[in-house]
Every structure is written in structure tokens, then in C-alpha cells.
Amino acid sequence: MPLTLVIDDDRSVQHLVTQALKPLKVDVLSAATAEEGLDQIRERSPDVVLLDIMLPETSGLELYRRVFDLDPKLPVIFITSVSSGQTAIEAIKLGAYDYIHKPLDVEQLREKVNQAVEIRRLMHDPVVLPHAGTEPTEGDLLVGNSPQMMEVYKAIGRVAPQDVTVLIRGESGTGKELVARAIYQHSRRAHGPFLAINCAAIPEGLLESELFGHEKGAFSGAVTTRIGKFEQCDGGTIFLDEIGDMTPVLQSKVLRLLQEKQFERVGGNKTIKVDVRIIAATHRDLEKMPEEKFRSDLYYRLNGFVITLPPVRDRGDDLLVLIDHFLRRFNRELGKQVQGLSGDALKRMMRYGWPGNVRELQSVLRQAMLQSTGPVLITDFLPADVRSGRGRDAVSPGEGSVGTDLDHFIRDRLAADSKDLYAEAIEFLEGVLLRRVLSATGGNQSRAAEILGIARGSLRNKIRALGITIDRVVSGDSDDDTD
Ligand SMILES: Nc1ncnc2c1ncn2[C@@H]1O[C@H](COP(=O)(O)OP(=O)(O)OP(=O)(O)O)[C@@H](O)[C@H]1O
DSSP, rough: OOOOEEEEHHHHHHHHHHHTTTTTTTTEESSSSSSHHHHHHHHHSSSEEEEEETOOSSOHHHHHHOOOOOOOTEEEEEEOOGHHHHHHHHHHHHOEEEEEEEHHHHHHHEEEEHHHHHHHHHHSSOOOOTTOOOOOOEEOOOOOHHHHHHHHHHHHHHHHTOOOOEEEEEEESSSHHHHHHHHHHHHTTTTTTTEEETTSOOHHHHHHHHHOOBBBBBBBBBOSSSSOHHHHHTTEEEETGGGGGGGGGHHHHHHHHHHHHHEEEEESEEEEEOOOOOEEEESGGGGGGGTSSSSSSHHHHTTSSSSOOOOGSTTTTTHHHHHHHHHHHHHHTOOOOOOOHHHHHHHHHSSSSSHHHHHHHHHHHHHHHHOOOEEEEEEGGOHHHHHHHHOSSOOOTTSHHHHHHHHHHHHHHTTTTOOOOOOOOHHHHHHHHHHHHHTTTTTTHHHHHHHHHHHHHHHHHHHTTTTTTHHHSSSOOOSSGGG
16 A cells, blocks of 8 residues: 655644545555654655655755655655745755645645655556566566567667657557556656656646646736646656647647747746656547647657557457456455456457457456456456447446445455455445446546546546546447547
């Protein structure tokens, strides 16, 4: 479980953070002084640090420099007061991950810690390219031996050390983020920061300021200056996921950054120079998008080095290799001893179209293994559309009964002697809820987030974590209804 360290001399803040982070799957450690905090970092290697900017006897910035020396890839979120805003800006310029004002807003705290945990994972967990017979003990292995995947590995090896922009293309769940991390980790910038921005998950009006920052007073609500991700990531690598969802105005700003390595903050006239490598990704056919949706000059600029990830249905026997890999991984993670799939289950999986690609495969196998009690996964444990081989059809709202399904699920997990049933059942229910709501909104994530009463970013994270494929919860193949 990820570990968060809070360094604050105020016990009530320590307590508040511990309570606030309880619902997240995050452990919390506390330290009241700088020295105690540094000891905890050395001994416990936390994944995220929350650091009071006004510690007695040490300045927060000074302590940040010492934390950075110990672990330059440790995301630090400063806890600040409005009066220490300028120091927070300095901290971000030095590379701190983010800051949060006192009094702490619990929802905001959870969101920032969640994002920091994710960024820690992206920077820290190695992505291993396949070498015959080796299975990494930590991190993620890129699996597959098909000729298409061999080309992908070769392309990663070729482009990683060159400091050029890369465009990664492929359907949802094909491994674009994994490839972006592999490029970063094998590049000369591997010791610098890596930040990932999902352009589709951030409301249009906020994305510009998220990426480029803004000056105080630039628009109503801009009460302080904000440092954007490009400035924060100076010397590092930025992953712009779903770049096809960016507005043309923003596209022109990114194009200028690529050409001239400079930009202005929103509402500012000072030109800021940065040295950032951009890795972009999209599931869209950028070349088929009209000019008013995607600028052709940016497309040609991005098109210099392209890596295309094939859909799982075109990878031939890689499906078997992926199944074998995930069976072994989930056996380890879930304490199971599943040896394989029944002939019929395998046949249906081979026939299925896997519109959600590797992420969907992973999710289907995990759910099936959670339900299984014996050494062989049988067809009954597969979801209805894999069993029927439908692939892209809608989940009919009338299909099955949540109550009965949950009941079966609980019964199976009790029989399997689960030690984590609370979390497993919540995950199961979340999956049902999200699928139903997304189906009702025709795949519109903004609308779904509104109905659910959660932030769009959280919804997006949950969709990813649960392996939900929008194409599958709405009828038809259209891209446009996915927001
Ligand atoms: N070749 C592979 N070998 C092993 N695991 C893989 C492979 N490709 C993808 N995965 C796993 O599948 C999941 C989805 O991958 P990833 O998030 O990189 O896809 P993506 O193309 O970025 O998806 P999206 O477009 O929806 O953001 C991740 O858990 C990733 O680790």
C-alpha cells in the first residue's frame, strides 16, 4: 500500500491528514520536526510527502532541498497558508509537486495525494522490456512477442535516447502510458521529473492554466500566481495523454513550445523558457480530424516519430502470452493457484474482440480469478459479452440482477476464504454503478461525474482502475460520445 508521510509540528494537522486519507488505500506516517521527517524518509521510503512550509527552526524550502537530495523523484506537497503563497511558488519552481492551503480541504487533499501517488508510480516503478525468460520482481513487464510488438520494442530502444518528441498511437488500453514510461525511463532524462497530464480528464477551461500556469488576476478566481506543469517539469519529460482532445488554441501554444521552447503564463507577458521533452498519445485518427478540431501543423510536428500500438485482436498469439502473464501475476497478488483456463473459456476469449484491449483483458481475468475456487477458470466466470463474443455491444440495463450477482460474488469470495472482502465488494459495486451511469449518459463522462457527484478526474481514474471500456457500455462504435 502506498505510504504518505506528513511532516507538520501541528498534531491536529497530522490527525486530520490521517483521518482524511483513511478511505484511500494509503498508509500515513507522521513527523513533527525536520530531522524526524528526514529519518522517516531514509528508513521508510514514503511515496508522497506532505510538508508544512512553516516548520519551526527550519524553512520548508530548506527542508525540501534536503528531501530532494535524498530522493529527487519523491512528490512533495507543501502545506501552506495564504501568506506563504510566494514560498509555495518558489517550491514548485524547485520541483515540488504541488501545494495545498490551510485550513485543509479534505476532498482536495485526497485528490492531490491520489495524483501524487500516481505520479510516484509512473516515475518510480520500472517498465521492463522483455528479455527471454526473465520476469521482473517489481514494476511492469511489457508482454508480447508478436512481430508488431517487436517493432514497438525496437522503436522504444531507438527513440528513447534521442531527445525528440514522440507520438504514441493506439486504441484505449493498448499500453500507450506504459510505452511513454518506458521511453522516459530509458532516456537521458530518466533522472529528471516525469509528469503526466490527461488532456481529456481536465475541463477545457482549466487545462491551459494547468499546463502553462497563470498570473495573479489573469481571470476571476486567479487569486495567486500559478506555476504550470511545463515550468514545473523543466529538464524533464511530460506525457500529454489524449492530445487529440486539446482545443486548437491550446494546440497552437503547445506547437510554439515545441518550436521555440518558450511560452507565457495565462495573463502574463513575461516569456518563460523551458527544456521539456514531450511524449504525446492519442486514440484518435488525428489526420482525419478537421483543421478546426486538430491543427495540421501540430500534427506534422508530432508525426516525426510515431509508435503505433496494435489492438489486442491483431496481436495473434500474444493474447495467450498476456493471459499467461496475468494469471501468474494475479496468482501472486490474490494468493490463488489458478493454472489455466478451460478449453471452452479459452476459445471464447480468443473469439472475443477485446475493444478495451490489455486493460480489459486484465480486468476480466482479475474478476474471474476472484470468483474462481478451483485451479481452472471456467466459462461461467467470464462476463456475459466475453462468453457471447459480442465485443462491442451495450450492456443491456435489464441484463442480470445486481443483487443476485453480488450475492454470487460474496458467496464465491467467502468460499475462497477472502481476507479482503470489504474492498473487493466495494470494487464490484463501483463497477456496476459506473457502468450503469455511463450507459445512461451514453458514455458522456462529464454528465456521469455530475450525476455521481464526483470530480471528472476521479471518475476517469475509477474508469481506468476498474478497466471499464466506454465503447462497451454504450451502443455502437462512435468515438464522439466518449467526450
Ligand atoms: N504489452 C503489455 N504487457 C503487459 N501489460 C500491459 C501491456 N500493455 C498494456 N498493459 C497494461 O494494461 C493496462 C492499460 O495500459 P495503458 O494505461 O498503458 O493503456 P493506454 O493505451 O494508455 O490506455 P488509455 O488510452 O485508456 O489511457 C495497464 O495496466 C498496463 O500495465
